[in-house]
Amino acid sequence: xxxxxxxDKEGVKKGPWTPxxxxxxxxYVQEHGPGNWRAVPATTGLMRCSKSCRLRWTNYLRxxxxxxxxxxxxxxxxxxxxxxxxxxxxxxxxxxxxxxxNDVKNYWNTHLKKKLLVQQHxxxxxxxxxxxxxxxxxxxxxxxxxxxxxARRALRDAxxxxxxxxxxxxxxxxxxxxxxxxxPAESPPPALVQAYELTTRxxxxxxxxxxxxxxxxxxxxxxxxxxxxxxxxxxxSTSELTECSASISSAPNRRAAPVAAQLxxxxxxxxxGGEEVPLSEIESWLLEDGGGEQKPAHDGLLLDAALYNFGx
DNA sequence: AAAGACGGCAACCGCCTTCAG
DNA sequence: TCTGAAGGCGGTTGCCGTCTT
Numbered sequence: 001x002x003x004x005x006x007x008d009k010e011g012v013k014k015g016p017w018t019p020x021x022x023x024x025x026x027x028y029v030q031e032h033g034p035g036n037w038r039a040v041p042a043t044t045g046l047m048r049c050s051k052s053c054r055l056r057w058t059n060y061l062r063x064x065x066x067x068x069x070x071x072x073x074x075x076x077x078x079x080x081x082x083x084x085x086x087x088x089x090x091x092x093x094x095x096x097x098x099x100x101x102n103d104v105k106n107y108w109n110t111h112l113k114k115k116l117l118v119q120q121h122x123x124x125x126x127x128x129x130x131x132x133x134x135x136x137x138x139x140x141x142x143x144x145x146x147x148x149x150x151a152r153r154a155l156r157d158a159x160x161x162x163x164x165x166x167x168x169x170x171x172x173x174x175x176x177x178x179x180x181x182x183x184p185a186e187s188p189p190p191a192l193v194q195a196y197e198l199t200t201r202x203x204x205x206x207x208x209x210x211x212x213x214x215x216x217x218x219x220x221x222x223x224x225x226x227x228x229x230x231x232x233x234x235x236x237s238t239s240e241l242t243e244c245s246a247s248i249s250s251a252p253n254r255r256a257a258p259v260a261a262q263l264x265x266x267x268x269x270x271x272x273g274g275e276e277v278p279l280s281e282i283e284s285w286l287l288e289d290g291g292g293e294q295k296p297a298h299d300g301l302l303l304d305a306a307l308y309n310f311g312x
Numbered sequence: 313a314a315a316g317a318c319g320g321c322a323a324c325c326g327c328c329t330t331c332a333g
Numbered sequence: 334t335c336t337g338a339a340g341g342c343g344g345t346t347g348c349c350g351t352c353t354t
Binding site: 014015052110 | 319320321322323324325
Binding site: 016035036050087088090102105109 | 338339341342343344348
């Protein structure tokens with residue numbers, strides 16, 4: 001015996017979501033919280049599969065999502081992480097607290113991959129010996145260590161950018177999101193507001209004051225307590241963006257603790273003169289070595305070619 | 313100005329893991 | 334303990350807007 005079926009295949013609507021459907025879904029989540037997606041179609045009358053509802057929420061309607069306008073820092077972080085983790089987009093996106101795995105994946109496939117190929121091609125023309133025959137075992141071990149060192153250094157670099165810079169949108173690349181409308185006086189600063197894609201922001205505004213319920217024992221991280229940021233962000237001194245990041249990190253079914261989100265809050269608290277937030281284990285791992293410069297050990301390292309030729 | 317090519321991205325598909333019954 | 338659905342995730346598709354000819 002298993003669970004009852006989530007939804008029958010017949011009569012399920014496909015294709016783009018309408019604003020009305022979005023509104024229904026947002027209202028449901030506002031009332032019940034994210035999760036138990038199989039109940040959404042039955043409860044709301046939406047003619048959508050539960051999976052489709054979850055996808056729509058996690059990728060577009062969830063508060064705090066930033067669309068398009070990837071910064072150079074984000075570019076670098078994605079490239080580094082992709083080199084280290086491969087196409088594990090969910091893991092990569094966990095280091096970009098306001099990005100979704102789908103967004104990162106699309107951005108990689110449509111922008112970064114091409115950019116990387118061009119840069120690699122240019123590098124091969126400058127130094128054809130770069131892509132040399134595979135190394136022997138000793139070299140391979142050295143390579144692996146270099147990969148790890150590079151990734152750590154990259155993460156340090158990317159995550160140590162001043163908070164204000166992180167929150168700024170470059171506006172020179174990626175999707176051309178329309179400029180947000182004028183904001184009321186009590187709204188967050190423009191730099192923060194720009195972080196939201198227009199339509200998503202509109203819907204997200206409906207969720208003001210809403211906080212995700214405490215994750216149940218459902219899949220994901222049953223033994224993992226919510227990150228510190230979730231509770232601390234409710235202090236009122238933190239920005240809307242921080243709260244969004246916190247709500248993301250504390251959302252149910254989130255497997256990896258978003259380190260970047262924690263760093264976000266640490267930096268913001270430090271900037272505001274607040275108390276020091278303890279370093280997590282991962283942060284400590286990232287930041288150990290005292291930020292010492294590490295040089296690539298091999299010319300033949302493909303990762304080196306990717307990273308350094310990419311202009312990083 | 314029109315038509316075809318191209319690129320970006322939202323959404324679907326299918327596989328895998330987790331977990332409820 | 335077993336079964337099968339839910340949820341998560343990465344790959345892929347197809348629509349739509351933009352660009353080029």
